[in-house]
Amino acid sequence: MAKDKFPVTSAVRALRAAGVPFEQHVYDYVERGGTRRSATELGVDEHELIKTLVLENDRGAPLLALMHGDFAVATGLLAKVLGTKSVQPCRPEVAEKHTGYLVGGTSPFGTRTPDVPVYAERSIFDLPRIFINGGKRGFLVSLAPDDLRRALGERLCVVEVAAPAP
DSSP, rough: OOGSSOOOOOHHHHHHHOOOOOOOEEOOTTTTTTTHHHHHTOOOOGGGEEEEEEEEEOOOOEEEEETTTTTTEOOHHHHHHHHHSSSOOOOOOHHHHSSSSSSSSOOOSSSSSOOOOOOEGGGGGSSSSSEEEEEETTTTEOHHHHHHHHHHHHEEEEEEEEOOOO
């Protein structure tokens, strides 16, 4: 696909504004295909695909969690780290309200609510390169983990909350 055919999403605008180098990748999105589908389409290891999950604590405050595609977030452990009673996924319409993105196209960059905290699994930063949603279904960006850190700035908190995928 020609460079001018890539979508210009809020995530792309945010990455450009942060001066972060990234590459763009498109694939045929399939409802409920998950990271396994996009990894297969792009020919990369599912562990390098980072999913962006929209969660909320027991008071309804939103937060984002970044996790390897082949792992899950241990929500009980994350709740303990946050000092809250519980953490659970947001309903899709609530997630869209907080981020401005459709579920399946959620990016941690350029969210509608710019101060939503982002909790990233520590081992993400051990990878040489990651693939993460670029703000649209079927569209990922790849970048160095240190550039993820730079783009998210003070919103980012590194945690260890990985669990085996169900």
